[in-house]
Amino acid sequence: MQNFEENREFTSVKAWAEDDRPREKLIKKGKAALSDAELLAILMNTGTRNETVVDLSKRLLASVNYDLAALSRLSLKDLMRFKGVGEAKAVTISAALELGRRRRDSEVGRKPKISSSKDAYEYLASSLSDLPHEEFWILLLNKANTVIGKYSVSAGGFAGTVADQRIIFKKALEEQACGIILAHNHPSGNLKPSQADIKLTKTMKESGNILDIPVFDHLIITASGYFSFADEGML
Numbered sequence: 655m656q657n658f659e660e661n662r663e664f665t666s667v668k669a670w671a672e673d674d675r676p677r678e679k680l681i682k683k684g685k686a687a688l689s690d691a692e693l694l695a696i697l698m699n700t701g702t703r704n705e706t707v708v709d710l711s712k713r714l715l716a717s718v719n720y721d722l723a724a725l726s727r728l729s730l731k732d733l734m735r736f737k738g739v740g741e742a743k744a745v746t747i748s749a750a751l752e753l754g755r756r757r758r759d760s761e762v763g764r765k766p767k768i769s770s771s772k773d774a775y776e777y778l779a780s781s782l783s784d785l786p787h788e789e790f791w792i793l794l795l796n797k798a799n800t801v802i803g804k805y806s807v808s809a810g811g812f813a814g815t816v817a818d819q820r821i822i823f824k825k826a827l828e829e830q831a832c833g834i835i836l837a838h839n840h841p842s843g844n845l846k847p848s849q850a851d852i853k854l855t856k857t858m859k860e861s862g863n864i865l866d867i868p869v870f871d872h873l874i875i876t877a878s879g880y881f882s883f884a885d886e887g888m889l
Contacts, residue, residue, distance in 0.1 A: 676708065690722065691715055697746050702738040710738045723877050726751040726784045755780050767800045768793065771871055771882035774835050777801065782839040782875045788815040790838040792822055794831035795870070803829050817854060819861050826867050834862060836872040845874055845881040847888075855883050 676692040685693070694711040701707035714736055718724035725747075733744035758780045768774050774793060781804070782789060788810045794803040807822055808815045815838065826834050836858060838851075847855075855872045862869040871884040883889040 690720065694747070697750055698739070698743045705738060710736070714739070722751070722754075723784055726755065727786050727877075729786065755784065767798065768795060768835065768870075769799065771873060771880070771885050774837070774871060775873055775875065775880040775882075777804070778837050778873065779875060779880075781806070782837060783877045785839055786841055788839055788841060790815050790817040790836070792825065793835040793837070794826055794829050795833040795835070796830075797832045799833065802831060817858075819858055822858070823861060823865055823867065827865070831867055833868050833870050835870050837875060838873075839875045841876075843876045843878060845876055845879060847874055847881060847883070852888065855889060859889060 676688060676695045679692065680688055680696065688696075691708055691711040694714065695707040698707050698711065701710045705713075714733075715725065717736070718728070730741070730744045730748060733739050733747060734741060739747075766773065766777055768777070778791060778793065782791060789806055790808045791804065791806050793801055794805070796802050803825070805825060807825070808817055810816065817836070817838070822834070822836075836855070851872070851874065855869075858872070859869045869889065871882055871889060873883075874881040
C-alpha cells in the first residue's frame with residue numbers, strides 16, 4: 655500500500671478561494687493586509703510541483719527566523735540553495751529588499767543635522783547594518799554639524815577592513831569638512847571594539863587635530879544597534 659502522503663493531491667494557490675490568493679488579496683484589501691510570506695510569494699510568483707509559493711515563502715522566512723533584515727543579508731547563492739528558488743527569483747527578492755533599504759535611507763533625510771551618536775547611527779544604519787562583510791564609512795560635517803557627504807572608503811571581509819587615513823582626510827579636505835564621524839560595521843553582531851579599532855580611532859583623532867578637522871565620533875554598527883566611542887568616553 656502506498657503512503658497517504660504520496661497520494662495526497664497537491665493544491666495550488668490557483669485553487670484557493672480568491673480572497674486568500676496573495677495577488678487578489680492585495681488588490682482587494684491593500685498591501686498592509688498581507689503577511690510577509692504573502693508579499694514574498696507575490697515576488698516569487700511560483701512555487702514547486704509539491705509546494706505552493708506561499709509555503710516556499712514561509713520556509714524561506716523560517717530559515718532566518720522571520721527576520722527581514724537577516725533575509726536581506728543572504729547572497730544570491732544563499733537564496734538559490736533553497737529548492738524552488740532559482741536565479742530569477744533570487745534576483746527579484748534581492749532587488750526588492752535593496753529598494754526597501756534605499757527607501758529607509760531616503761526617509762532619514764538627505765542632509766540631516768547630527769546632534770548625537772543616535773543621529774549618526776540612524777543616518778548610517780541602512781548602509782551598514784545588513785552587510786555580510788565589513789565596510790568603513792565616513793560622515794563629513796560643516797560648521798553647523800550638517801552632513802555634507804557620506805562615503806564608503808573601504809570594504810573587506812567578514813573579519814575586518816582597512817581604513818586608510820590618507821584617503822579619509824583627503825576627502826575631508828576636498829569637501830572642506832569642519833568635522834568627521836567614522837563608522838564601520840561588525841557583521842558578527844559583536845559591538846565590542848577590537849584593539850585595532852581603538853588604535854585606529856586614536857590615530858584618526860590625532861591626525862584630525864593636526865589638520866583642524868576634528869573626529870567627533872567613531873561608531874561600530876551591527877544589525878541590533880551601535881557602539882559610540884564618544885558616548886563611552888573613548889575619544
